[in-house]
Amino acid sequence: MCARLFTRRLRAAATAVRPPARKISNHNFEVNPIVPVFWREKEVINSEKYIIDTTNENMADGPKGNPQLARKMRKVFDEVGLVLLRGNREMGDNLEAMKLWAEFIFPSLSKYEAGANARKGIIPNVYEIGAPKEAWLHFHHEMAYVNESVNGIAFCCREAIEDPEDPLRGATFVSENFGATDDILATEFGQKLKNKGICYIRCLTNKERYSNMDGVYNHWQYSFMTDCPKEAERRAKAKGLEVSWGENGYMKTKCYISGFEYHPQSNRNLLYSAIADHSAWFDQWPTVMEKPYMKTFEGATEEERPLAITFGDDSEMTREELQTFVDVYENHGIPLAWQKGDIAAICNYRFAHGRLPFSLAEGEQRELGVILGQMYKRLGQKDDAW
Ligand SMILES: [Fe+2]
Structure with missing residues (x-):
């Protein structure tokens, strides 16, 4: 056999025998799930530092009608x-006015593009939560899994619900x-995260495959706000x-990025990743x-859960490491037990x-409108800002 032909055959064999696909995030937590607690019953920040009593405040005209309150809020x-x-409980029936107050802090409202959840608009730029009440939603930073994030959420x-017997039912933390x-x-885990970064794996379903959202996480058409796969x-x-595409228009995405984000105002890198982007997000x-x-x-495939995370070198995080991920946030948890009209x-x-x-319970409701802050391009971590 001539050398050239032999080389060609060798190449063909090499491409035919692919290395086994790397396993990712294949821990079975269903038998031993990571159960969030959110609050360790300690006071992290005195509530007087962040709650403003608006009982007797005029708020119906937004910040323009009450600049003194607006200044205090800022x-x-x-x-x-x-x-x-x-x-100011009346505000609960005035979403447009509540939006004006949220906009005062986050003036350039972002569209929920590339978002994780299937969110529908209530009024322009105000979204529903987009997650079932039966599920726990692990601590997370909004849109940390892409290189364009938001600076805040309202x-x-x-x-x-406001149940005096169970005041934290329905609370956000x-x-x-x-x-x-x-x-x-x-922790050792934190140092690994700092040195290796993180990879977010997120898959999105094709809306043409489903007449509704039952059993499905999110369609790429909604997440990227287009019906064209090329544009998405x-x-x-x-x-x-x-980006790569699986069968049935299943969109698979990977994002390699820092697990931290540089915060210009404090000139330091802050933790900006969480277990919320792991398959365990869906345990409940x-x-x-x-x-x-x-x-x-x-x-x-769409038969599996659509989320996974690894370190930035594609190596897996252990269950212990993921537990640490949850613990560090929960050590600093603060409950926000909602009251009607809260902003x-x-x-x-x-x-x-x-x-x-x-x-x-029958007759009870819990309804929150979500408003996203300004979009910003993520910088990741800075070497001299630890
Ligand atoms: Fe969120």
Whole structure:
């Protein structure tokens, strides 16, 4: 055999025998799930520092009608990274006015493009939560899994449970992130995360395959706000994602990025990643929880859960490491037990947010409008800002 032919055959053999696909995030947590607690019953920040009593405040005309309150709101938000306007219950029936207050903190509202959840607009730029009440939502920073994130998130409470017997039912929790960052950097896991970065694997279903959302996480058409796969791919790549397509128009994306984010105001890197982007996100999510964890990126199908995370060198995180990921946030958890008319603005750098599952008795409602802050291009971590 001539040398050239032999080389060609060798090459053909090499491409035919592919290395076994790497397994990712294939821990079976269903028998031993990572159960979030969110709050360790300690006071992380005195609530007087971030709650503004608005009982007797005129708020119906937005910040223009009450500049004094607006200034106070701005000051508290700048100082703490969290502000909760509470007491004016009539605001709960006036979503347009609540939006004006949220917009005062986050003036250029972002469209929920590339978002994780299937969110529908209530009024322009105000979204539903997009997650079932039965599921816990692990602490996370909003849109940390793409290179364009948002600087904050606001919640407007239209209806709340307000059960005196169980005041935290339906509460949202925030986690103070300077503390969480210090804690994680003190662990071996935190140092690995700092040195290796993180890879987010996210798959999106094709809406043509489903008449509704039952059992399905999110369609790429909604996430990227287009029905054209080429355009969706272009938008995904613009957000730093690697894209490949599976069967039935199943869109598979990967994003290699830092697990931290440089925060210019404090001149330090803050923790900006969480277990919320792991298959375990769905451990209590009706219809998706029955599906197995994603086993490989290459072989991922819509029969598996659509999320996975690894370190940035594609190596797996152990269950212990993922537990540490949850613990550092929970050590700094703060409950926000909603009352009708509450408006909360949360800095996405300085706080993570999440919630427990909750139940609703007959006649009870819990309705929050979500408003996203300004979009910004992620910088990742800076070497001299630890
Ligand atoms: Fe969120």
